[in-house]
Amino acid sequence: MKIKTLALLLAAALAAVGDSAGAAMTFNQSKGLLIKAMTGDAKALATLQQLAELRDPAAQYGLGAMYEYGQGLARDYGEALKWYRKAADQGNALAQFNLGGLHDNGNGVSQDPMEAVKWYRKAAEQGNARAQYRLGTKFDSHPSVPQNYAEAIKWYREAAEQGNARAQYNLGIIYDDGDGLPQSHVEAVKWYRKAAEQGYARAQYDLGVIYDNGDGVPQDLGAAARWYRSAADQGNVEAQYMLGLMYYRGRAFAKDPVQAYKWLTLAKTASTPGSEIHEGANNTLKALSGTMSAAQVLGAMQEASGARK
Numbered sequence: 001m002k003i004k005t006l007a008l009l010l011a012a013a014l015a016a017v018g019d020s021a022g023a024a025m026t027f028n029q030s031k032g033l034l035i036k037a038m039t040g041d042a043k044a045l046a047t048l049q050q051l052a053e054l055r056d057p058a059a060q061y062g063l064g065a066m067y068e069y070g071q072g073l074a075r076d077y078g079e080a081l082k083w084y085r086k087a088a089d090q091g092n093a094l095a096q097f098n099l100g101g102l103h104d105n106g107n108g109v110s111q112d113p114m115e116a117v118k119w120y121r122k123a124a125e126q127g128n129a130r131a132q133y134r135l136g137t138k139f140d141s142h143p144s145v146p147q148n149y150a151e152a153i154k155w156y157r158e159a160a161e162q163g164n165a166r167a168q169y170n171l172g173i174i175y176d177d178g179d180g181l182p183q184s185h186v187e188a189v190k191w192y193r194k195a196a197e198q199g200y201a202r203a204q205y206d207l208g209v210i211y212d213n214g215d216g217v218p219q220d221l222g223a224a225a226r227w228y229r230s231a232a233d234q235g236n237v238e239a240q241y242m243l244g245l246m247y248y249r250g251r252a253f254a255k256d257p258v259q260a261y262k263w264l265t266l267a268k269t270a271s272t273p274g275s276e277i278h279e280g281a282n283n284t285l286k287a288l289s290g291t292m293s294a295a296q297v298l299g300a301m302q303e304a305s306g307a308r309k
Contacts, residue, residue: 033047033048034048034062037062037066037072038066038071038072039072040072045072045073048062048063048066049063052083052086055086055090057086057087057090057091057092057095058087058092060083060084060086060087060090060092060095061083061084061087061092061094061095061098063079063083064079064080064081064082064083064084064087064095064098065080065098067079067080067083068080068084068098068102068107076108077102077107077108077109078108080098080102080107080108081099081102081108081109083095084096084098084099084102085099088119088122091126093122093123093126093127093128093131094123094128096119096120096122096123096126096128096131097119097120097123097128097130097131097134099119100115100116100117100118100119100120100123100131100134101116101134103115103116103119104116104120104134113138113142113144113145114144114145116134116138117135117138117145120134120135120138121135124155124158127158127162129158129159129162129163129164129167130159130164132155132156132158132159132162132164132167133155133156133159133164133166133167133170135151135155136151136152136153136154136155136156136159136167136170137152137170139151139152139155140152140156140170140174149174149179149180149181150180152170152174152180153171153174153180153181155167156170156171156174157171160191160194163194163198165194165195165198165199165200165203166195166200168191168192168194168195168198168200168203169191169192169195169200169202169203169206171191172187172188172189172190172191172192172195172203172206173188173206175187175188175191176188176192176206184216185210185215185216185217186216188210188216189207189210189216189217192206192207192210193207196227196230199230199234201230201231201234201235201236201239202231202236204227204228204230204231204234204236204239205227205228205231205236205238205239205242207227208223208224208225208226208227208228208231208239208242209224209242210224211223211224211227212224212228212242221246221251221252222252224246224252225243225246225251225252225253227239228242228243228246229243232263232266233307235270237266237267237270237271237277238267238277240263240264240266240267240270241263241264241267241271241277241280241281243263244259244260244261244262244263244264244266244267244281244284245260245264245284247259247260247263248260248264248284248288257288257291257292257296257300258292258296258299258300258303259300259303260284260288261285261288261289261292261296261297261300261301261304262300262301262303262304262307263304264281264284264285264288265281265285265300265301265304266304266307266308267281268281268282268285269304269308
């Protein structure tokens with residue numbers, strides 16, 4: 001996580017505390033303190049540590065995050081766990097979420113999905129969207145947590161309505177598959193679109209497939225191609241493959257062997273050897289190469305190389 005991004009999260013937490021520890025700070029003051037602490041300012045770090053020792057939960061969370069991410073302090077999951085727990089026990093939602101993450105991943109503590117669920121739930125009940133999403137995934141399909149679609153849907157929806165793209169996408173999948181609620185391609189498209197419009201590549205690809213096949217929406221090859229392209233530009237292998245086939249077959253636009261070769265090359269390179277995409281791309285590239293000039297193949301390879309940078 002970049003220093004300034006982490007600092008903004010921590011500063012927001014500190015600013016929200018008010019003067020619970022007798023040290024009320026404005027958002028800009030707390031942001032400045034955290035940036036200084038994370039970039040090696042000993043005085044700023046000492047101030048943060050003092051606030052933490054005075055039981056300021058936001059400062060405790062901040063210190064825990066510095067230890068977890070190794071920003072301004074050597075990474076130490078044990079210390080991160082200690083400070084997150086102090087803040088979490090005082091109700092700090094960000095600390096509760098991150099504490100859940102440590103238990104989820106087994107960092108500084110034995111991996112324990114149910115303990116993760118406990119802390120994610122505490123943060124989720126305070127409106128933390130990332131915790132709501134994580135809680136949804138646990139009830140949706142985690143091997144160590146009893147499956148409960150009602151709970152998964154509840155928490156995905158809570159997070160999705162706050163704009164969490166991954167939750168929006170997963171809610172779309174549930175509607176698409178009809179797991180735990182009546183199947184609805186219309187609702188699936190609605191939630192896929194919300195995630196796709198935020199740049200979530202997997203949702204963009206799935207939305208492309210829906211428009212390609214006309215599932216729940218009128219078939220629209222132009223829309224399919226646009227969503228495939230959005231996902232392909234982000235490196236989604238399936239979208240690269242489908243976009244390459246569209247150029248190869250002349251679907252949505254005129255046949256373009258150079259563009260077909262480019263996208264199929266990208267898909268082949270990024271896919272697992274022996275997989276359906278790898279073999280399909282490889283076979284189509286062989287067929288294409290017999291119809292293209294050496295200059296066209298070279299141009300396509302150069303474009304593919306540029307797209308990978």
